[in-house]
Amino acid sequence: MTGAGGPRPRVVAAIDQGTTSTRCLLFGRDGTIVGSAQEEHRQFTPRPGWVEHDAVEIWDRTAQVTAGALEAAGLDGSAVVAVGITNQRETTVVWDPATGEPLAPAIVWQDTRTAGLAAELDAAVGADRLRELTGLPAATYFSGPKLRWLLDHEEGLRDRARAGRAVFGTVESWLVWKLTGGAVHRTDATNASRTLMMDLGKLRWSEELLEALGVPGRMLPEIAPASHPEAWGATAADGPFGCRIPIAGVIGDQQAALLGQLRRRPGEAKCTYGTGAFLLMHTGTEAVASKAGLLTTVAYSDAAGVEYALEGSVAVAGSLVQWLRDQLGFAESAAEVERLALQVEDSGGAVIVPAFSGLFAPWWRSDARGVICGLTRHTDRRHLARAAIEASAFQVREVIEAMRADAGHAPGELRVDGGMTVSGLLLAFQADLLGIPVVRPRCVETTALGAAVAAGLAVGFWESETELAGALEEDARFEPAMSDAERDERLAAWSKAVERSLGWV
Numbered sequence: 001m002t003g004a005g006g007p008r009p010r011v012v013a014a015i016d017q018g019t020t021s022t023r024c025l026l027f028g029r030d031g032t033i034v035g036s037a038q039e040e041h042r043q044f045t046p047r048p049g050w051v052e053h054d055a056v057e058i059w060d061r062t063a064q065v066t067a068g069a070l071e072a073a074g075l076d077g078s079a080v081v082a083v084g085i086t087n088q089r090e091t092t093v094v095w096d097p098a099t100g101e102p103l104a105p106a107i108v109w110q111d112t113r114t115a116g117l118a119a120e121l122d123a124a125v126g127a128d129r130l131r132e133l134t135g136l137p138a139a140t141y142f143s144g145p146k147l148r149w150l151l152d153h154e155e156g157l158r159d160r161a162r163a164g165r166a167v168f169g170t171v172e173s174w175l176v177w178k179l180t181g182g183a184v185h186r187t188d189a190t191n192a193s194r195t196l197m198m199d200l201g202k203l204r205w206s207e208e209l210l211e212a213l214g215v216p217g218r219m220l221p222e223i224a225p226a227s228h229p230e231a232w233g234a235t236a237a238d239g240p241f242g243c244r245i246p247i248a249g250v251i252g253d254q255q256a257a258l259l260g261q262l263r264r265r266p267g268e269a270k271c272t273y274g275t276g277a278f279l280l281m282h283t284g285t286e287a288v289a290s291k292a293g294l295l296t297t298v299a300y301s302d303a304a305g306v307e308y309a310l311e312g313s314v315a316v317a318g319s320l321v322q323w324l325r326d327q328l329g330f331a332e333s334a335a336e337v338e339r340l341a342l343q344v345e346d347s348g349g350a351v352i353v354p355a356f357s358g359l360f361a362p363w364w365r366s367d368a369r370g371v372i373c374g375l376t377r378h379t380d381r382r383h384l385a386r387a388a389i390e391a392s393a394f395q396v397r398e399v400i401e402a403m404r405a406d407a408g409h410a411p412g413e414l415r416v417d418g419g420m421t422v423s424g425l426l427l428a429f430q431a432d433l434l435g436i437p438v439v440r441p442r443c444v445e446t447t448a449l450g451a452a453v454a455a456g457l458a459v460g461f462w463e464s465e466t467e468l469a470g471a472l473e474e475d476a477r478f479e480p481a482m483s484d485a486e487r488d489e490r491l492a493a494w495s496k497a498v499e500r501s502l503g504w505v
């Protein structure tokens with residue numbers, strides 16, 4: 001196809017709906033970003049431990065950044081060959097299928113209000129059975145108990161759901177519903193694997209778990225492959241793209257980053273540092289059970305089959321830096337927090353365990369809360385800024401140790417991405433704590449790239465993800481430099497601080 005101005009550009013659009021912001025990126029065939037736009041949305045914390053989003057605002061931002069990315073690239077929707085969607089996972093939305101209006105605030109993955117419900121589920125089904133069916137522990141993190149909470153607390157919701165007048169979805173389902181003008185109510189296997197409601201081996205909703213949770217099956221989306229040319233329908237002509245384009249990739253953000261880092265062989269891993277930090281290791285077509293506190297999760301699925309991963313989820317990473325910035329007023333920006341941290345040699349003995357949502361992997365303790373330990377009269381903002389950045393590295397070290405215990409080996413080097421990896425301080429300290437090199441690729445927008453890859457593979461825009469290797473070339477490598485003695489000392493201090501955080505509530 002050639003127009004007056006030469007070959008028409010063809011791109012895949014990726015919508016990356018994250019916890020703090022929504023982005024749309026347009027990728028060309030060589031993986032270059034042709035246009036992008038990003039908008040933040042509000043975080044509602046009406047009570048301690050509660051975190052909510054407004055699903056309408058999320059949709060509005062999605063429409064806005066889609067238009068913004070097209071405009072930035074000087075393109076219209078007709079240049080887009082396929083749409084990929086990736087999303088903050090577990091966050092729970094219910095809406096009226098007749099009007100497309102949400103019926104409650106969205107409960108965000110970080111929200112801990114379901115601690116009691118998760119414990120009940122654990123007791124009713126049994127921890128071993130839950131793990132066997134879903135690959136997950138009973139924790140506040142996952143969607144099923146959040147949905148149960150809404151059914152218990154939103155007046156009339158259960159009756160509406162039984163009557164087909166209320167439906168559930170995580171954020172990707174919500175966006176697919178809105179983008180298709182209400183034509184498609186589906187979720188993909190990667191997102192469904194985070195609900196505590198899906199049978200991980202069969203990729204189907206588990207009757208046993210729906211019953212235990214008291215969720216009417218009728219309100220759930222159909223489970224579809226993450227990458228598929230037809231399963232997801234097309235964008236509505238009167239929607240933000242202005243024309244009908246196949247939605248061909250739908251995949252949770254961390255699985256998208258694994259794919260975007262081109263980690264598709266068993267043993268390959270990546271760690272994404274954004275709001276939280278998430279280390280995923282591909283395990284091929286085998287769902288490997290964890291004994292060390294990791295999750296077993298769907299990594300990818302398409303018409304040909306399913307792939308799995310082991311995951312270590314850390315709830316609070318970059319959001320601790322934001323907390324210092326916004327709640328404590330340490331600085332104007334995250335970058336400025338890092339600059340503060342760089343003004344001191346070390347944290348002066350201060351350790352922050354940011355257990356704002358309890359502790360996730362490998363602990364899974366909803367009774368933990370944040371602590372700051374090791375303060376002296378010497379401690380100032382710079383030390384706390386440093387301790388905040390170091391906290392991410394300590395938590396990822398715990399996850400790597402769990403991987404080693406489960407898989408018998410840990411990666412020889414760690415590939416990283418996400419907004420927090422602009423911090424050289426973080427990555428150098430991470431290499432020190434792990435004793436292995438930490439490698440950052442040129443493209444750190446791997447979450448969006450992964451969504452584009454899922455969509456682009458489905459429609460034949462790319463034959464294989466390996467065509468994108470150029471975009472993933474190494475940008476920076478951090479070699480470990482810390483002595484064993486110092487590392488042991490730092491890790492011992494971290495362990496003591498973690499102990500202090502447990503059993504707080």
Ligand SMILES: Nc1ncnc2c1ncn2[C@@H]1O[C@H](COP(=O)(O)OP(=O)(O)OP(=O)(O)O)[C@@H](O)[C@H]1O
Binds near residue numbers: 017019273276318418
């Ligand atoms: N120079 C820096 N030093 C330390 N942290 C930083 C720096 N710059 C950004 N961050 C952190 O990186 C995070 C943003 O990363 P990213 O943009 O990947 O998150 P995100 O994609 O918005 O997360 P999510 O997808 O969960 O919404 C913020 O939490 C911010 O605090």
Ligand SMILES: [Mg+2]
Binds near residue numbers: 016018019253274447
């Ligand atoms: Mg993100």
